Amino acid sequence: MLARLLPIRNWIFDLDNTLYPASARLFDLIDAKMTAYIADRFGCDLVEARRIQKGYFHGHGTTLAGLMAEHHVDPHEFLDFVHDIEMDVLEENLPLAAAIAKLPGRKIVFTNADRPYAGRVLDRLGLGASFEAVHDIHAMDLKPKPQQSAYAGLCAAFGIDPAESLFVEDMARNLKPAKAIGMTTVWVDNGSEQAGDTDHSYIDFTTHDIRHWLEEIMETA
Known part of the structure; x- marks a missing residue:
């Protein structure tokens, strides 16, 4: 393995647009459902609903966090609605499963989605057996990434030493x-939304495809 990564014992992965390519456009389906939910909730058109949606996303980390803070939306109702989508745009990725299996140590999914949805995505990708656990939005007490408490909670839940951990994410x-x-x-720089952040000094590695990156680091002496 790449020498710089030899201390890594915990391999932590975001889910959406990270373990599958953004080009699959799965999250577009969720995005459209969120817009529809807001339009129905507030009785506005889809253009206004999307403006509200993105305002909450940028201001609170997720649309749900904004809706909860500003309108006391039931998170279970919201997540059940927006995650009720077909997964047929996703394809099994056995090479990625093989690359993850070669990593030494623990593998965990860290997602602002909920566990049932994450399980469906992982099963569709052929990654259902690749991870020890899914740390989801409910495990974060509904306080999503990038709130600091989400990361502290992840480390506490699994006894993780951050110095021995690597986190892969499409949202810089x-x-x-x-x-x-x-x-x-x-x-994972794949064109997904970055919320206008141009300071990337906190990024150690950049890739356009996580499978290729994992294969490369495992081949490096």
Whole structure:
């Protein structure tokens, strides 16, 4: 393995647009459902609903966090609605499963989605047996990445030493708190939304495809 990564014992992965390519456009389906939910909730058109949605996303980390803070939306109702989508745009990725299996140590999914949805995505990708656990939005007490408490809670839940941990994420801003506590960070730069953050000094590695990156680091002497 790449010498710089030899101390890593905990391999932590975001889910959406990280373990599958953004080009699959799965999250577009969720995005559309969130817009529809807001339009129905507030009785507005889809253009206004999307403006509200993105405002909450940028201001609170997730649309749900904003809706909860500003309108006391039931998170279970919201998540059940927006995650009720078909998974047929996703394809099994056995090479990725093989690359993850070769990593030494623990593998954990760290996602702002909920566990039932994450399980469906992982099963569709052929990664259902690849991870020890899914640390989801409910495990974060509904306080999502990039809130610092989400990372502290992850480390506490699994007895993780950040200095021995690597976090892979497509949203660059979600890597900043991980780096602040000592994690090695990998940005999957695949064109997904970045919320206008241009300071990437907290990113250790950048890749356009996580499978290729994992294969490369395992081949490096």
